[in-house]
Amino acid sequence: MKPKVFITRKINQEIVAKMEEFCEVSMWEEEEVPVPRDILMEKIKDVDGLFCLLTETIDEELLETAPHLKVVSNMAVGYNNIDIDAAKKLGITVTNTPGVLTETTADLTFALLMATSRRIVEASSYLKEGKWKTWSPMQLTGQDIHGATLGIIGMGRIGSAVAKRALGFDMNVIYHNRKRVSKLEEELDVKYVEMDHLLKNSDFVCVMVPYTKETDKLISKREFDLMKDTAILINTARGGIVDEQALYAALISNKIWGAGLDVFENEPVSVDHPLLSLDNVVAIPHIGSASIKTRLKMAEVAADNLIKSLKNEEPECVVV
Ligand code: GLV
Ligand code: GLV
Structure with missing residues (x-):
C-alpha cells in the first residue's frame, strides 16, 4: 500500500x-x-x-x-x-x-532596499497620478546606497548573499550574529559588531534572522531609539521580529527615515494597517523567494x- x-x-x-x-x-x-x-x-x-x-x-x-x-x-x-x-x-x-531560495531572496531584499531608499514606488505613483509638473532640485530625493553602511542582523545563508550584493554597491557592511563567522569576514570583507553598535552606525538595518522566541520583537522602541534618523529598516525575514507599533511610532516621529517590509506580524496584513498609510514604507506581500x-x-x-x-x-x- x-x-x-x-x-x-x-x-x-x-x-x-x-x-x-x-x-x-x-x-x-x-x-x-x-x-x-x-x-x-x-x-x-x-x-x-x-x-x-x-x-x-x-x-x-x-x-x-x-x-x-x-x-x-x-x-x-x-x-x-x-x-x-x-x-x-x-x-x-x-x-x-x-x-534553493537564498539568492532569489537576497535579490528581493536588495530590490526592497533600493526601492525604499530611492522612493521608487512613491515616485512611480507621483508620475502616474499626474503630479509631475517639473524637474525640481529636491523633488523625491532619497538616501544613497553606494558608500552607505549596511548592518545585517543574522549572517546566515541569505544574510551573506545580501552582503555579497552590497559589496558591488561599494557599501560598508557590518553584521551581528549569535556566532561570529570569521571565514565570511575575510571572504566578504564584512565586520562583526555588537548589536547596539550596528543599530547606531547603520544607514540600512537589514533583519535576516529566523523567527523564534528569542527574536520575537527583537527590533523594538529601544532599538529604533538607537538608530540614525536617516536609517532605513528592511525586513524580509518574519514580521514578528519587528515590533510594528514601535516601528510606526519611529516612522511618524521621524526617528528613522523609512522601512521596506516584505513580511508582517499578521499575514495577509490588513489594508488599513497604519504602516501601509505611510509614504516612507514600501510594503510587499511576502514575495522574497517568489521567482x-x-x-x-x-x-x-x-x-x-x-x-x-x-x-x-x-x-x-x-x-x-
Ligand atoms: C535563513 O534561514 C538563511 O538561509 O539565511
Ligand atoms: C519564506 O518566507 C520562507 O521561509 O521560505
Whole structure:
C-alpha cells in the first residue's frame, strides 16, 4: 500500500505526478485560499506525510490527531509555523527548503532596499497620478546606497548573499550574529559588531534572522531609539521580529527615515494597517523567494524531502 500524503495547496502538476509514483496524494485544490483548519484536522488523521506551506499552523493539537504521520515537509526555509518541540516529542520528522531560495531572496531584499531608499514606488505613483509638473532640485530625493553602511542582523545563508550584493554597491557592511563567522569576514570583507553598535552606525538595518522566541520583537522602541534618523529598516525575514507599533511610532516621529517590509506580524496584513498609510514604507506581500524558478525548485525540494522520509531515507533538509 502506498503511503498517504496531503498537500495543503494546489502546486505544480509535474511535482504532484512525481509524488504520485510513490504516494497516494490528495491535495487542497485552491491556489489563493488556504486550507481551512477543520479540513486540515480531518485530512491529517490518516496521512503518513504532510506537504505544507508557511500559512499553515502545525501545532501540537494538530500533530497529536495524526497517528500515522511520519513527516511534515514545509515548502519554506522558515519553519516558525510548526511546533518543532511537539514534532520531536512525537517522533515526526520536519523538513524545510533552505539553499534553493537564498539568492532569489537576497535579490528581493536588495530590490526592497533600493526601492525604499530611492522612493521608487512613491515616485512611480507621483508620475502616474499626474503630479509631475517639473524637474525640481529636491523633488523625491532619497538616501544613497553606494558608500552607505549596511548592518545585517543574522549572517546566515541569505544574510551573506545580501552582503555579497552590497559589496558591488561599494557599501560598508557590518553584521551581528549569535556566532561570529570569521571565514565570511575575510571572504566578504564584512565586520562583526555588537548589536547596539550596528543599530547606531547603520544607514540600512537589514533583519535576516529566523523567527523564534528569542527574536520575537527583537527590533523594538529601544532599538529604533538607537538608530540614525536617516536609517532605513528592511525586513524580509518574519514580521514578528519587528515590533510594528514601535516601528510606526519611529516612522511618524521621524526617528528613522523609512522601512521596506516584505513580511508582517499578521499575514495577509490588513489594508488599513497604519504602516501601509505611510509614504516612507514600501510594503510587499511576502514575495522574497517568489521567482518562478525558485518557487518550482522549493516545491521540488519539499517533495523530495517528503518522499525520502517516507522511504526511510535521509532527506536533504531535516529540521528535526
Ligand atoms: C519564506 O518566507 C520562507 O521561509 O521560505
Ligand atoms: C535563513 O534561514 C538563511 O538561509 O539565511
